[in-house]
Amino acid sequence: MNREELESLLAEKKRKDRPYTHVLSSMCTYPHEVAVYAHRMFIESNLGDSGLFPGTKEMEDEAVRMIGALLGNENACGYITTGGTESNIQAIRAIRNRKRKEGLRNNDMNIIVPETAHFSFDKIADILSIEVRKAGLDHQLRVDLRSVEELMDEHTISLVGIAGSTEFGQVDPIKELAEIAEDRGIFLHVDAAFGGFVIPFLPERERSKYRFDFSLDGVSSISIDPHKMGMSTIPAGCLLFRDESYLKELAVPTPYLTTREQYSLIGTRSGASAAATFAVLKYLGIEGLHAVVEECMRLTRFLVDGARRLGIQPVIEPVTNVVTLQLADRDVDRTVHALRERGWEVSTTRSPKALRMVIMPHVTEELLKQFLEDLSDVYASN
Ligand SMILES: Cc1ncc(COP(=O)(O)O)c(C=O)c1O
Missing domain, CATH: 3.90.1150.10 (Aspartate Aminotransferase, domain 1)
Structure with missing residues (x-):
């Protein structure tokens, strides 16, 4: 042709x-015009081999720092993922790996998500071979805390709350979930893939009603998607952990590359969308x-x-x-x-x-x- x-x-x-x-x-x-500009400029950049692209890596690190700051912890660590699905998988994989080291077997472990959870959690059950229990909702379609507590047992490794549910845009009572998680010493992952770039910009009264971020001590990790309300290019998600040790649970040695180890699920991955995310955050x-x-x-x-x-x-x-x-x-x-x-x-x-x-x-x-x-x-x- x-x-x-x-x-x-x-x-x-x-x-x-x-x-x-x-x-x-x-x-x-539509991605923001500066996102498209940055995406084009870094189109060939591969963050899977980031030693070759130190400039792109700097932008990824800076984007992660800016998003962490937006979510109440500029020291949170993580990386630019391909979207909410990868972020959710990786958050649960990190705690699953930790628990496996402590002697739990995959098939014994469970996590508790609201009925409204995104279907990425069905993929998680399949890929990670853990049980995903679905908690009921209250009349406002938020997770019912009593149902969560009823489903919990000694094999529960994580609770999940949603900040901006896919179907209704509703926010679960994350503060209360964080208290339960803290009391029981359990990991809490917040899926803010959609709401993460919305809730921080609501009027003060609503922001304090819908607290969901690292300012709550019990929140362990957060998914937030620049390619949704962050107006970046696809694929751009972001996974953040409060504590670096969880990111380390995902490390795989990477012989023959320019880096020693890799945390991402994806190998070769877009530096362009990380650059686009950086550009939107800096510009807007x-x-x-x-x-x-x-x-x-x-x-x-x-x-x-x-x-x-x-x-x-x-x-x-x-x-x-x-x-x-x-x-x-x-x-x-x-x-x-x-x-x-x-x-x-x-x-x-x-x-x-x-x-x-x-x-x-x-x-x-x-x-x-x-x-x-x-x-x-x-x-x-x-
Ligand atoms: C709350 C929530 N989590 C996760 C996802 C999955 O995100 P992605 O399609 O970017 O993998 C979505 C997608 O709509 C979502 O709304």
């Missing part, structure tokens, strides 16, 4: 992809990220208010920029289908079954006005 033909083939494929503009179902968005800073979240939350309320005017109630009052709407006796799947026919990509939750929209930085007020008009028509005729 010559170059011209190839370019036209690529353009044809690109036209088949959905632009994010009418996508309300995704936790990803706390103020810039704050402005992004403020606008997403304003539009989240705009959508909820508009839905209420149509007689449609939210499942919960949004805590982060995820809106879930109860459609009373209407068929949710049919509504999704009808909205798709009008060009909208929305998703659904499982229980309760509801319409789900994520208000990412590419969403505008104008767009939501059009969406509400279409929702109104579809709702009336459904």
Whole structure:
């Protein structure tokens, strides 16, 4: 194929992809322009062999330090992962490895996650051969602490709390989970893949209500994804441990490379997205990220208010920029289908079954006005 033909083939494929503009179902968005710039500049950089790319490594370390500072501990240690899935796997793998050294066998170990946990925890059960127990929820779809305590036993190696659940954007009572974890001397992993770049920028009253980070002594590790609300390029997650000794549990010797050992799950890994993450954090800073979240939350309320005017109630009052709407006796799947026919990509939750929209930085007020008009028509005729 010559170059011209190839370019036209690529353009044809690109036209088949959905632009994010009418996508309300995704936790990803257009990366920030400085992220794209940095990504391109470091496109060939491989952090799996970081001795060859000391400049990129410096950016990764600095990005980790900045994210740690955002989460209440600039000495937290970790690395830029490929996303929430890798971060979650690695956090649990670290504590699993520690417990194995102490004599526990994989098949005996269990962790306790909320029912709302992301499906990456099902992969964890499979890959790490440990039992993943699912705790019930309270009426606000937060993990029920009584259920957590009932499921705990002497083989429980970790609790997991979610700060910004995938389906509802809800935040578990992390402070209380941290107290339980501390009392019992158990590891607590917080999955803030989505909420990690949202909650720190909410108004002070909400920030103190939804504490989830290393400022709570019982929090051992955190997943937070720059490629979601951090506006970096894909793949960019971040895993942070309070205590470096847990990162060391992941070390594998790396003969023939420029480094002695490696902590990541992935071998060859993108330095470009680490550079992109660094670039967004440096360029936007706390103020810039704050402005992004403020606008997403304003539009989240705009959508909820508009839905209420149509007689449609939210499942919960949004805590982060995820809106879930109860459609009373209407068929949710049919509504999704009808909205798709009008060009909208929305998703659904499982229980309760509801319409789900994520208000990412590419969403505008104008767009939501059009969406509400279409929702109104579809709702009336459904
Ligand atoms: C709370 C939470 N954790 C983990 C993940 C997995 O992240 P990724 O798809 O980047 O692996 C997601 C993805 O939506 C999520 O919402």
